[in-house]
Amino acid sequence: MIGVGGCKVPELKGKFPHNTRYIYYIDHGILPDMIEPQKSEQIDRIEQLLPKELKGVPNLQELHLELLEEVHNDYDTSLRKAIVNYILKDPSERMRLFVSSVPRPFPHRVIRAPVPWHSAYRKAKAWNESHLFIVNPMMTLLQDLWYTKFDNIRFVQLKEIKKENLPMLPQEFEDLVKKQCAETRSILENIWVPTCATLFLTHKDKWMHLVPQNDCDSTQRVKEFFACAASIMSLQLRELVFNSLEDLLSFFTMHKDGNDFGGEYNEMQYVWPQVMILKLKIEEPKIIFDPTLDECWDLINRCFLEILKSAHGILKVECELFPDIREKNLTIHTVKKEESLVSKIINKAQEIFRANIIGPQSYLNVYKVYSDLLNTKAEQEITTFLSEKHSMEAFITKIEALQKLCDEIALMHVTVPLAMFCLDAVSLNADLCARSMKLKETLIESVVKENRNLNMSICQRYEEISDRISEIPETTEELVDLDTFVKKSSEVTITKLKEEIFEAADRLDFLLGYATLSGKPYVNRIKEFAKKVVAYGKEVDSFKKKEIMTVDEMRNNVEKLSELTNNLNAAMDEADVGPFQGLDAEEITNDISTMWRTMYKLTKTFSDISGPKRVAESAKLKIEKFKPHLPIITIICNPGIKDRHWDEISNIVGFEVKPQKDTTLQEMLEFGLANFSEKLEEIGVAASKEYSLEKALAKMKSEWVELVFSFSKYRDTNISILSSVDDIQVLLDDHVIKTQTMRGSPFIKPIEAECKVWEEKLILMQNILDAWLKCQATWLYLEPIFSSEDIIAQMPEEGRKFGIVDGYWKDIMVEAVSKSPVRCRDVLKWR
Numbered sequence: 001m002i003g004v005g006g007c008k009v010p011e012l013k014g015k016f017p018h019n020t021r022y023i024y025y026i027d028h029g030i031l032p033d034m035i036e037p038q039k040s041e042q043i044d045r046i047e048q049l050l051p052k053e054l055k056g057v058p059n060l061q062e063l064h065l066e067l068l069e070e071v072h073n074d075y076d077t078s079l080r081k082a083i084v085n086y087i088l089k090d091p092s093e094r095m096r097l098f099v100s101s102v103p104r105p106f107p108h109r110v111i112r113a114p115v116p117w118h119s120a121y122r123k124a125k126a127w128n129e130s131h132l133f134i135v136n137p138m139m140t141l142l143q144d145l146w147y148t149k150f151d152n153i154r155f156v157q158l159k160e161i162k163k164e165n166l167p168m169l170p171q172e173f174e175d176l177v178k179k180q181c182a183e184t185r186s187i188l189e190n191i192w193v194p195t196c197a198t199l200f201l202t203h204k205d206k207w208m209h210l211v212p213q214n215d216c217d218s219t220q221r222v223k224e225f226f227a228c229a230a231s232i233m234s235l236q237l238r239e240l241v242f243n244s245l246e247d248l249l250s251f252f253t254m255h256k257d258g259n260d261f262g263g264e265y266n267e268m269q270y271v272w273p274q275v276m277i278l279k280l281k282i283e284e285p286k287i288i289f290d291p292t293l294d295e296c297w298d299l300i301n302r303c304f305l306e307i308l309k310s311a312h313g314i315l316k317v318e319c320e321l322f323p324d325i326r327e328k329n330l331t332i333h334t335v336k337k338e339e340s341l342v343s344k345i346i347n348k349a350q351e352i353f354r355a356n357i358i359g360p361q362s363y364l365n366v367y368k369v370y371s372d373l374l375n376t377k378a379e380q381e382i383t384t385f386l387s388e389k390h391s392m393e394a395f396i397t398k399i400e401a402l403q404k405l406c407d408e409i410a411l412m413h414v415t416v417p418l419a420m421f422c423l424d425a426v427s428l429n430a431d432l433c434a435r436s437m438k439l440k441e442t443l444i445e446s447v448v449k450e451n452r453n454l455n456m457s458i459c460q461r462y463e464e465i466s467d468r469i470s471e472i473p474e475t476t477e478e479l480v481d482l483d484t485f486v487k488k489s490s491e492v493t494i495t496k497l498k499e500e501i502f503e504a505a506d507r508l509d510f511l512l513g514y515a516t517l518s519g520k521p522y523v524n525r526i527k528e529f530a531k532k533v534v535a536y537g538k539e540v541d542s543f544k545k546k547e548i549m550t551v552d553e554m555r556n557n558v559e560k561l562s563e564l565t566n567n568l569n570a571a572m573d574e575a576d577v578g579p580f581q582g583l584d585a586e587e588i589t590n591d592i593s594t595m596w597r598t599m600y601k602l603t604k605t606f607s608d609i610s611g612p613k614r615v616a617e618s619a620k621l622k623i624e625k626f627k628p629h630l631p632i633i634t635i636i637c638n639p640g641i642k643d644r645h646w647d648e649i650s651n652i653v654g655f656e657v658k659p660q661k662d663t664t665l666q667e668m669l670e671f672g673l674a675n676f677s678e679k680l681e682e683i684g685v686a687a688s689k690e691y692s693l694e695k696a697l698a699k700m701k702s703e704w705v706e707l708v709f710s711f712s713k714y715r716d717t718n719i720s721i722l723s724s725v726d727d728i729q730v731l732l733d734d735h736v737i738k739t740q741t742m743r744g745s746p747f748i749k750p751i752e753a754e755c756k757v758w759e760e761k762l763i764l765m766q767n768i769l770d771a772w773l774k775c776q777a778t779w780l781y782l783e784p785i786f787s788s789e790d791i792i793a794q795m796p797e798e799g800r801k802f803g804i805v806d807g808y809w810k811d812i813m814v815e816a817v818s819k820s821p822v823r824c825r826d827v828l829k830w831r
Contacts, residue, residue, distance in 0.1 A: 197320035259359030
């Protein structure tokens with residue numbers, strides 16, 4: 001037995017290596033009670049290093065216990081080894097235990113043989129460390145900026161499109177897409193790129209070391225750095241373009257099932273909002289779409305290409321950081337239309353479009369039954385019918401058939417929803433109705449003409465009989481002839497004439513049922529009637545003042561009152577059928593008011609005289625019947641009303657209202673416009689406001705016609721200078737303020753583009769005039785100074801520069817004077 005550290009261990013018999021003895025004494029030479037137990041605090045600190053989420057996992061508890069046991073074993077082994085190492089420091093102990101030395105730990109070393117790729121690897125690693133900038137923190141900042149602030153923007157905002165009043169005219173849809181693309185491009189150019197530039201300026205420390213410090217240093221690394229940044233921004237821009245293309249495609253995808261309605265059309269099949277309005281119109285001898293289907297596809301294709309176009313030409317961020325390189329036109333690469341993904345998206349849109357042109361083409365079959373109205377066949381049938389002799393019953397049958405056809409067309413759909421498209425058949429239905437009514441009027445006019453000839457023939461023969469009977473016979477022979485003529489006329493001619501009169505009466509009865517009898521124009525004579533009414537009122541006042549009237553005066557008064565009544569009756573009869581275009585609604589209202597007041601006054605004046613009072617009240621009642629038409633006349637006779645306003649009126653009343661030059665007031669009143677007077681009044685007010693703005697703009701332009709620029713000689717030289725510009729400047733300031741005020745009006749939209757151009761011209765002229773006067777004032781100040789040779793000798797460089805500017809100035813003024821008088825309106829036309 002050999003003792004180690006005060007304890008006895010079995011002796012190792014035989015020869016054993018020193019390392020074996022050393023390990024043996026560690027394992028068996030130290031008793032357990034000699035080792036201090038491991039402290040619990042140490043175990044706690046170890047366990048605190050474990051992740052909390054792993055401590056509660058049941059499957060890891062066994063592994064946890066194994067690791068704790070391993071920690072205890074390592075602690076025990078380490079203490080044993082430390083005790084043995086301490087004992088072996090004594091040489092006598094080493095001899096006694098036959099352990100010559102304590103083994104030293106050696107570090108692990110790995111020897112690798114040379115490999116052929118090592119050199120290339122080191123070069124590649126060195127190049128990446130110098131040229132690979134994707135790992136630069138600036139690239140991460142660019143990505144964070146994009147995904148936090150700009151990831152949700154699109155060239156096409158579907159929410160905004162769906163908020164619009166769908167469906168829209170094709171051109172309106174394209175304009176809306178272009179407007180949205182322009183707004184998004186503005187965001188990219190004015191916010192995104194400058195924000196990226198600000199990011200680079202804020203974090204200069206991350207890239208400024210790449211910028212060459214002097215002219216001899218290479219710019220290769222900084223170029224590569226910004227090329228990497230441009231690649232990142234290019235990928236972001238491409239993502240925006242593709243997302244926008246996909247969004248626009250998804251907008252059309254809701255109509256991917258097409259609009260083939262099969263046999264009979266049912267509008268309840270198509271509940272999704274339509275996209276575009278296709279107008280139907282006649283192009284003899286067929287019905288066409290306006291715009292055509294090919295034009296619609298070209299328009300949709302242009303919308304997709306507009307997204308690509310809006311992403312092109314955006315300057316790189318270095319152009320913001322270094323303005324000197326803007327001229328190089330360095331732009332961010334984006335999507336090209338030749339790319340396969342773009343073609344795939346457009347092809348899908350084209351497939352959807354093709355699926356949606358079947359319905360409109362099929363719906364045209366509904367109008368096949370009216371094909372005779374589209375060509376000359378129906379007109380030829382009417383011409384053939386009129387060339388033959390027919391009874392009144394045949395005419396009535398033919399006319400009623402045309403009227404029924406017109407009523408049938410009027411009851412057809414005016415708007416036809418068909419998935420992607422909405423057909424607008426208002427103009428087409430109105431045109432077909434007008435054609436059928438024209439044929440109807442041709443038949444009626446034929447009857448009117450024939451009836452007129454028959455009536456004239458009857459009257460002529462009656463007059464011949466009357467003239468013959470009124471002759472006084474001078475001889476017996478003439479008396480016998482007259483007696484024979486009378487007997488023949490009474491027995492034959494009169495009977496025949498009675499039959500023709502009955503026939504004429506039947507025709508007249510027919511005409512009263514089908515023909516429209518027009519009267520003479522009213523409005524051209526209403527002022528004359530109003531003046532007469534006022535004059536008659538004054539005469540009535542003079543009659544009332546007379547207590548006693550002679551018989552002649554009474555007869556004269558009665559005649560005057562009768563004349564007044566007749567004139568008023570004629571005026572009221574003409575009011576319902578007179579033409580309305582070119583009328584002054586304000587004058588008509590004033591005249592009607594004057595006539596009513598006069599007649600009201602007359603009813604009071606003749607209150608004690610029943611006959612004249614009744615006549616006056618009758619005339620007053622007729623005026624009052626006409627007065628309800630005044631609000632409509634005020635609206636439709638507004639000088640500011642345009643075609644766009646008639647379109648709005650048509651939308652309100654539900655059918656097309658497009659007056660022609662010969663359209664009468666009666667025809668306008670028959671449209672039933674009075675039922676929509678409140679809504680139409682808004683259109684009338686808007687038309688008046690818009691007309692006022694148009695007149696104000698025209699007046700401003702006319703004020704520039706006679707204004708000219710004045711020139712005066714400068715001292716004793718041949719050079720002229722601009723003078724007397726105060727009036728021009730005052731007028732410019734006044735017109736700029738007026739134009740800007742007009743542009744702020746809610747009624748400026750119809751002339752907004754013209755008004756904007758006019759404002760730009762005024763501001764341009766104002767800037768030119770200010771620059772002109774400023775340059776002239778500087779020249780007037782410097783010219784006397786540099787006219788002195790002594791000054792030029794002392795300041796040769798400044799004198800040389802002034803000489804150059806002086807030459808330019810004199811050439812400009814000579815050119816301006818040579819074209820004198822220079823009118824201001826010509827300057828406004830320069831742009």
